[in-house]
Amino acid sequence: MDRETELALVARLRAGDADAFDAVHDAYHARLYNFLARLSRRRDVSEDLLAETWLRLVSTADRLHTDTRLGPWLYTVARNLFYSYCRSRHLDESNAASLIGLWPTPSTRPSPFEETAASELERRVEEALARLPAQHREVLLLVSVEGLQPAEAAAVCGLRPEALRQRLSRARAALDRELDSTTAQPVVVLGEVTT
Amino acid sequence: MNPHDVWSDHVPDALSILSTHEPDPIRAAEIRTRCHAALRKGARRPSLVVAAIPDAGWRRALAPAIVGSLCAVYLFEVLSRALRLYRL
Numbered sequence: 001m002d003r004e005t006e007l008a009l010v011a012r013l014r015a016g017d018a019d020a021f022d023a024v025h026d027a028y029h030a031r032l033y034n035f036l037a038r039l040s041r042r043r044d045v046s047e048d049l050l051a052e053t054w055l056r057l058v059s060t061a062d063r064l065h066t067d068t069r070l071g072p073w074l075y076t077v078a079r080n081l082f083y084s085y086c087r088s089r090h091l092d093e094s095n096a097a098s099l100i101g102l103w104p105t106p107s108t109r110p111s112p113f114e115e116t117a118a119s120e121l122e123r124r125v126e127e128a129l130a131r132l133p134a135q136h137r138e139v140l141l142l143v144s145v146e147g148l149q150p151a152e153a154a155a156v157c158g159l160r161p162e163a164l165r166q167r168l169s170r171a172r173a174a175l176d177r178e179l180d181s182t183t184a185q186p187v188v189v190l191g192e193v194t195t
Numbered sequence: 196m197n198p199h200d201v202w203s204d205h206v207p208d209a210l211s212i213l214s215t216h217e218p219d220p221i222r223a224a225e226i227r228t229r230c231h232a233a234l235r236k237g238a239r240r241p242s243l244v245v246a247a248i249p250d251a252g253w254r255r256a257l258a259p260a261i262v263g264s265l266c267a268v269y270l271f272e273v274l275s276r277a278l279r280l281y282r283l
Contacts (some may be wrong), residue, residue: 016234033218051226058233096247
């Protein structure tokens with residue numbers, strides 16, 4: 001979504017335009033769901049938090065700043081809702097790894113062998129990601145999966161850009177270690193898989 | 196370079212293979228409907244706010260006036276009792 005379109009959508013959202021909401025919803029619904037689901041590792045929780053995120057958007061739509069960046073705004077709300085949820089339930093999010101296996105299987109794969117390799121590699125990555133502390137997981141998800149700029153991710157996490165850069169480096173190193181620790185067999189790189 | 200600047204080349208590649216999962220479409224449609232309703236409700240709010248402005252101004256003046264009157268009555272009563280006590 002280019003900046004001009006985004007600014008136009010913000011203006012229309014402020015005026016209560018349902019079509020503008022639909023456009024934002026279409027652009028971010030699945031992305032926010034994946035972010036929340038990988039953060040919480042619970043489909044039911046992520047669906048609830050996602051619903052609350054959208055309701056927060058419409059309840060404050062008329063008070064949005066005209067230059068609001070919708071992506072970072074939505075991720076900030078979603079992230080804060082996740083941490084509020086954890087606090088309210090006194091959850092130790094580090095137990096998230098035990099919830100692996102709740103994911104539906106992806107739908108499009110080219111061949112059975114590639115499917116097996118991709119599935120195995122993806123499972124390992126998901127497991128490694130789930131074992132990380134939430135603070136590491138969130139920066140990896142925001143920057144490396146959701147594609148936010150580091151400055152935007154820093155704003156979402158309430159960090160200074162330098163602090164985010166350091167946390168991101170630590171998170172990458174931690175994920176690397178987790179991936180190495182789960183290497184029972186050589187990792188099959190997707191590009192090398194042929195049938 | 197600080198000790199935390201560890202860059203693992205294959206980490207971004209590993210994360211890029213993660214699949215995108217679709218949320219429940221029925222739930223998504225429900226949320227969309229609720230949000231549309233909330234937006235419609237919000238769109239009506241400005242006219243209500245405009246209508247309420249004179250009322251709000253009147254209330255803003257009324258509350259201090261009532262409190263001020265009660266304070267004046269209380270002060271008058273305290274002073275009159277004090278004067279009576281000292282027989283002035």
